[in-house]
Amino acid sequence: MNAKCILNEWKQQYEKNIEYDAQESGPDHEKCFRVNVYVDGALYGTGIGSRKKEAQQRAAISAVQQLGINTDFIAFTRKMNGIEADPKSQLNEKLQERHIKNFKYTEISRTGPAHEPTFTVQLFINDIACAIGTGNSMQNADRSAARQILKQFDEGSLSFSDISDQDSNDENSHAIPKDAKCILNDWVQSRRKSISYQQADRYGPDHALRFEVDLYIGGKMISSGFGTSLQRAELDAANKAVKQISKEFMDCYPKTNFPRYVHLPHYDELAMITHKTFESVTHNVIVSIDKESVVASVIMENCLTGQKTVLSLGSGNVFVDEESLDNNGETVIDSHAEIIAKRGFQRVLYKEVCRLKKEGKDTLGMLKVLPNKRIALQNGIKLHLYISKAPCGDGSVFTLSQPGSHTDTGIIHLPIQSDKKQGLLRAKIAKGEGAIPVSELPDDRLHKMSCSDKICKWNVLGLQGALLSSVIDRPLFLSSVVVGDVYNFNHLSRALCCRVKRQSPYISSETSAVTVNHPDIARSTICDLPEIGKSKPVSVNWNIVDGSTEVTNGRTGKVSPDLYLKSPPPDSCIYSRLCKKELFCLYKTMTSRQPNYEICYQRLRDSHIVIDRHINYHEAKLSSKQYQRRKTDLYRTFIEKGYGMWEEREDVDEFSL
Template identity: 25%
Template sequence: MSSRGADIKENQNLDQVFSKQADANGGAGGRKRPLEEGSNNRRSHPHGYKPKTRKKAPGLVAPKNALMQLNEIKPGLQYGLRSQSGPVHAPVFVMSVEVNGQLFEGSGPTKKKAKLNAAEKALRSFVQFPNASEAHAAMGGTPSVLTDFTSDRADFSHVLFNAFETSAPADDPFYSPADSGFSFEPDPPQFSFPPRPSALAGAPASPRHPKNPVMILNELRPGLKYHFLSESGQSHAKNFVVSLTVEARTFQGSGRNKRLAKARAAQAALSAMFHLQLDQEPSRRPVTREGLQLHLPPQVLADTVSRLVIEKFSELTDDLTSPHARRKVLAGVVMTTGPGVKEARVICVSTGTKCIGGDHTSDGGLALNDCHAEVVARRAAIRFLYSQLELRLSGDADERRTSVFTESEDGRGLRLKGDVQFHLYVSTSPCGDARIFSPHEVGVDDEGGGRPGRTARGQLRTKMASGEGTVPVGCSDGGVEGQRLLAMSCSDKMARWNVLGFQGSLMTFFTPPLYFSSVVAGSLYHAEHLSRAMYRRISAVEPLGAFVLNRPLLSGISNAEARQPGKAPHFSVNWTAGDEGLEVVDATTGKDELGRPSRLCQRQLYRRWSRLHCGLSSVLRIGTGTPSSYHEAKQAAVEYQRAKQAVFMAFLRAGLGAWRKKPPGQEHFAPFP
């Protein structure tokens, strides 16, 4: 073979080797020594031969993290190490950076994470956006869907900066790589040491403690052992429970991973034994209720209520393997009967996001018009209360004592036992005024084509027949895609419950109004918006007898619920303490899957009330006769009706709209056919 032929053969062999190496390394970019521009000449590749170049497969461009963003805006910034503290196995680094003449500090378990934290604070100091979409566009992010604050299908994206792959969310001190995708909060939660009244009177407050709860507890009580108790839920919504014992007292914590559950258990121990409180940003702090009798921090109560409801739902759906475990919104009511939560009991759970259409309404009270989870939970709670009233009619003295009701002092009615309280959990802020403005502040009004601004806050809103979103009461029925508006939003209904009680008009024949002691939102919790929706917008309502404006404890949970994937199902489920299993209701018809009336429909509840009225009238010396129809029974609750009109007038006087009333023909039915 000639020398020229050998050169050609050798070059071809080299090309094949480089091509194989490129394939192994993901394309042409894998060459150790890529060909330089212009090297494709006759000597290297005679006869016009050109090696094939493999294009790199297109892929998603990862969003830039805070360090990268800040470096583009302010190149050449210098980061310095300010301090290093903590034990060797859990160090805490503090890094600083100067931007626009202002010094920003960030902390983290590594210098890299501390730099990222400092960069985030620097960016937030001068980068502001009117809404989430503009923030994503400006910072290089691409939200997967458009955010709709009125829809049950809304996906709220909290991610403004893309963190390092191994960086931890600020609200998760025990982050694992499986939890990637959660964002940093503007102000990372930290523990603060409250001053003791006797020893620190007049002294300045202690500085924030940058350590996580497990680190703090380990310094206070070294050598503590954590025990894994249980694991539940599907892969996208796992829930782990961990316990720990401190000085013969046991504390539990739950979370989406074991590390987070461990942190929650440590938080509970610190709160109960050392009075260390979690310092949160203002919009996330619980709104406390005056006179709440539970002797434990609000956050511990909220987390416990959430955990109990989720665990009960998991139990009822065979650890979420049942087809009826699909849900967008979960609600439940927890009853406590003492100063703590050891005797806490779930009395009902429900799911649902829909309202029935106008074609399926029933004039005989046989259909559930509103199948939103919190509305169904309230009906299930009423059913539970009826069962407790029925215990008062039992001939067995022991059974009578198990009832949550006892005779009032004047002997003319019943009242709750002194330590009984009810707590409502909803996996997301209720639709309407509480949800539409959360979690972002938006300054664009309706006329500008954007989302509602400050002028629309507090307005009464109605649901649509499909259950997808709410609109102000001033909108005409035909103005919203031709769909008939049916019911008031959940925010509006819950505001009404905070004056009239959640027990309904009929039960006021037997008891004074019953109020929720706390309302816990699993996600989209915003203290200002939720408190306004629940009671502040009608603060001018006038008390009428036993009916007053209730101000429940409002709180989010430490580990916000993840969005449930998939489309909202067209069914609603409910369960009340004493039931063998779930009842499944077709949310488009308001009846069960076989077309039968639900056990929570008006007719069924009215039947139980009628029996109770006959049995308790003589015992409680109720002066009214037996009503002949559901409408007549409701109107006979005179004080309740007056208080209801006072609520409607409070909304009107505040300029928030007129309450939409049901057609009167839907209530003229007897308890028995």
């Protein structure tokens, strides 16, 4: 039973009023629908999709979850009351589960007197006549036909392979959505290949013409399709091509261990393994994510062996709409590539720390346990951040309009500070492009700090964040930041670290508890240059521990199951594994297993916070006192240097598990 049906059943059972309010936006060729579902006038769910029905379904899913509706109980109640579920709805659900959208009920006769007619309909699935139904109305005749098909499915006399228009000889074949041409076009564009359909044959009498079409990708014939029209033949060829491509990639992907590119400079090698890994792990994704999006990664380098390993990947350059923001920790608020890669890295840390404390070793050879029972990086391990485009905010806003070196690299930073606007904290605005100074932010728009500011924060507080600081001995700093497009050494030097270091009474001292990390800043010539255009909401994340690729809609901050070539990973759910709730769950797991629990408990007890299942996310972050002190000093430094006040929303952290 789909979510709309569940909601309707619940409405009838409890006599509620449910309304769907749809809003349409975007050009004709790229419509976007936003649907709000109201229960007795109160908003309970929002859904976004390229079709109105899709958006309604997602809104209904959200409402069912918010209302806590027990779907098993609804089905049980129907059964006890002797109410038969609508056979047409049941059949529609079964067909949709297999991505079969080509089915229709056709009236073939109407007999009897006008006051007592009898209707007869024929049910066609994929143009195959499957059942005939009769009834005293068209609706009842449709139900009769659907009931017959459901009975045949239950008895085993009919299977989906009998009505599928796909080649069912392959036992691993799967139903392909009817928009396979769109899927294929996006896949081809993302890999910069050409695609063409060529009519190979036309035969048969005029009343029963048949067409044959050959599909070419990159000049190579991939498949042939057949149908009663050119469009159907092309669709058949696209279906076969998608199935073939999917099978080929499932056989050889994902691949994440690449040979060293010894012929490349160090920073170009970091970029190369990022893009190779990214291409490898996104084989199951429909959208052309690298056409306009930014790609970022956190890379581990073993200086003893020279091996470089991508730990986490992210793509995207949007963040959540205010209507989709919630306070339960289930929404990924910022889907810019750098932030996604960093959160993926934190997920790797959580899992590796848990494994290290449980088994005495981690799988990546990255971490070690110190004599004080806290965690640190192994000797010889370095961390690098690669971004295909300069981070938004202070690191990129002046690159094209102000002088500076576009080729210099290295550890000796030469920051430019020739304009009073340089160094200012900036924020990106919901549904807007670019980043503006925090002092100019409108009161009515959701905003998040720019990526330049966040990377600057990481160079003071570390990549591990507040929660992991409870077990990690010292901040995990980046050894280098490598940027592709829109690179300027002098502006990046200022934006990513040097604006904090200069003449700060809180941070300039070598003996201060808070230090400023100055990573190598370098340019890579190996990058996919983003095209100029409005940002797309698609965001992809992958990390080496989970292994699977996850796709989210940056505007909603939730997983988008419709953006996978075959199907989402089996462990995926509606909210992302990178949301605060998921990471908080990992934190709870980590703290419950740590051998040094007594010390941690004592430290938290001294700060009047106790680790238990009732502690909320915000309180857990506050429990890391040293991290919070360094953060307070950093924010005070920004204010004293005239850069502005760091903007944070603590209300989104006030949730418990």
